Amino acid sequence: MNPIAPTHPASAPDATEATDATDAASRQHRPGTTHEVTNQAPPLADYNLFSTDAALGEALARAGAQWHRDALARHGAKLGEAEVQALADLANRHAPELHTHSARGERIDAIEFHPAWHALLALLRAEGLHALPFSEPRPGAMAARCAGYFLHAQLESGSLCPLTMTFASIPVLQREAALFETLRDKLYTREHDPRDVPLAHKRSMMIGMGMTEKQGGSDVRSNRTEARPAGAQSGRGARYLLTGHKWFFSAPQCDAHLVLARTTEHDGLSCFFVPRFLPDGTKNAVNVQRLKEKLGNRSNASSEVEFFDAEGVMIGDEGRGVPTIIEMANFTRLDCVIGSAALMRAALVQAIHHARHRSAFGRPLAQQPLMQNVLADLALESEAATVLFMRLAHAFEQSAQAAQPGEESAEALEARAWRRIVTPAAKFWVCKRTLAFTGEAMEVWGGNGYVEEGPMARFYREAPVNSIWEGSGNVMCLDVLRALEREADAAQALFLAWRREAADHLVLTAALDRLAALLNGAPGSREASARRIAQQIVLIAQAMLLRAGPPEVADAFIATRLDEHAADCDRVFGTLPARFDHAALIERALPADYLVR
Known part of the structure; x- marks a missing residue:
């Protein structure tokens, strides 16, 4: 007899009840069944990145x-x-x-x-x-x-x-x-x-670049890598032997690199095409010392190398290596703007998706007014970055088709200003804003955003790189000042066009006046204010471009970025005035049916 069995038959449960009670007790103590997983956003997948934008x-x-x-x-x-x-x-x-x-x-x-x-x-x-x-x-x-x-x-x-x-x-x-x-x-x-x-045995190729040395960083004119002729010929198209180092040598697995070095015949730097393998199939004397351990961009190999009589062919004129490779840098800087705008867009979409699937205090995050303010503000910043890089892309195409200087139309001059002046300003501002943007989007996810299983931590680690590579913030802003001086006719054409477009808008007109005041300051004052100048150029450019889209987007952006009584570009995201339709801005950024498009 079971000593703990009930003594009264009527008090015993039937077989089904006994089984249910046993299963419940078992589940209560079984490892891994302490709770049910609920209120967690599903991974964002199977949506169309283009048709939802x-x-x-x-x-x-x-x-x-x-x-x-x-x-x-x-x-x-x-x-x-x-x-x-x-x-x-x-x-x-x-x-x-x-x-x-x-x-x-x-x-x-x-x-x-x-x-x-x-x-x-x-x-x-x-x-x-x-x-x-x-x-x-x-x-x-x-x-x-x-x-x-x-x-x-x-x-x-x-x-x-x-x-x-x-x-x-x-x-x-x-x-x-x-x-x-x-x-x-x-x-x-x-x-x-x-x-x-x-x-010779490959079907396709990739090309990298090597400019930075230990002693110079952004100051490539201090480079000390030497190049001497490999034969009797010298100058453009001739073979050279390079000896020296590069502190940042991007993607060392590339089939060739464009490299700056100083020739013995000329004090200036020249540009060289340095292949990974020589014509006889042996490896060129470019020795990879180590790969960089980077904060982000981990999938990509960045290295330190030394040249031991590495063979290269001079491209461009001797002593004109910096202008030669700067043309390459102009394109890579545009891609830095695009890459940062893309990080904004990716982080924004993840934040909206999370907010629509996560509830707190009794309702979805996406329906709560303060969260809507944050998401709407992020949406404004993302759209402004998108329209800016697309306008720059168009300007690059226009510039490639332009007539010779002195014969350009007003439209061609404006395109040159977009490419030469607005591009470095955008590289400074958009890349800089991405750091704060990805941090804010990560916060929408809460603790889940801070762990590596999701994408937000990777986005955050990627955010700083575009501000640093291809010219840091100060380098970009000083380049904006140089471009304003060297391309004065193009700058004037662009600013006049903006004046005409802003004639009916008091806030934009006032913003242009403030930019003019900064530009008319003393030379020392202009350099000290270079970041403010670059920032103002980009914000005005973005405002002008947004006016081609829905008025509510442009109005909200201008009111919070350019109105001197309300704008503070160092403010945190989520401070939009209540008069703007935050929910509509979020819906424009990512329509509610995004998962089935």
Whole structure:
């Protein structure tokens, strides 16, 4: 007899009740069943990055690139797939590894990447984002390429580095007819060839750049790497031997790099095309010392190298290396703006998605007025960055088609000002704003945003890099001042156009007056105020561009960024006046049916 069994039969439960009670007790004490998982936002996947972005679609139309809409929609859907999004996480969790020597002791300097890295590069090349405006020129091609780049940058940032350098090298290399003839097909192809073999055996190629040395940083004119002729010939097109180092050598696995070095015949710096392998198939004497351990951009390999009589071909005129490679940097700076705008967009979409699926204090976060204010303010900042980079892309295309200086129309002068003046200002301001933006978006996620399982921590770690690479904030702002002086006619054409457009708007007119006052200050005062000048140029530019879209977007942006009585650009996000329709701004940024588009 069971000593603990009930003594009265009527008090015993039936078999079903006894089983339920036993199961409940078992569940109560079984490991892993202490609670039910509820009120957690599902992963954001299977949505279309392009068709859900109204601002990008409208800007594409204004740039005359509607012909590329179907390709972008297809690309946007692909990037939204869960399997593709997983590639970004894998490529960043498994960082590249350097193998300096083979098992036999040969110097190989091979970089081993996770397969996800090559899958990402294959996606980029398949869309032509490395060469589209050059390989398939037509009206709107630059804007089409930049829109596609923007979509991919929302997925993963590190894979963009070798692609953007390859893209930026093409207009420089096109000026070297004989050399470019040997490279064209491998630069233009949409196939990614991951093999680390001599170029003659590859189907495609990538190009990197090497400027920075230990002693100089942004001051590349202090570079000390030396180049001496390898034979009797010297100057443009001749072979040289380079000895020296580079402190930041981006993507050392690239098939060639554009490098600055000082020749013995000329005190200035010259630019050299330095291949990874020599014509006989042996490795060029570019030794990778180590890979950088970086805060973010972990999927991409950044290195320190030394040249031991490494062979290179001079491109451009001797002593004109800085202007030669600066042309390349102008394109990479544009891509920095796009990359930062993309981080904003990616973080914004994740924040809105989370807020729509997470409840607190009895209702979804997205329905709470203060959270709506934060999300709407972020949406404004993101749309302003989007329309800005798309206008810059159009200006790059216009500049490429412009007449010779002195024969340009007012429209061509304005395009030159957008490219030469607004681009470095945008590189400063948009990249700088992305740091605060990604931090705010991470906060929407709360503690979940701070852990590495989700994408927000990666976005946050990526945010600083575009402010630093290709010229830090101060370098960009000083470049804006130089451009204003050297391109005075272009600056005047742009500012006059803005005056005409703002004639009916008191706040914009006052903002232009404040900019003029800053520019008319003493030279020392202008340099000290260079950041304020760059900031004001960008905010005015963004306001002008937003006026081509919905009035409620432009009105909210101008009132909070340019009205001297209300604007404070160092303010935190989420301080929009209550009179603006916050919910409508969020809906424009990401429509409620985004998961089925």
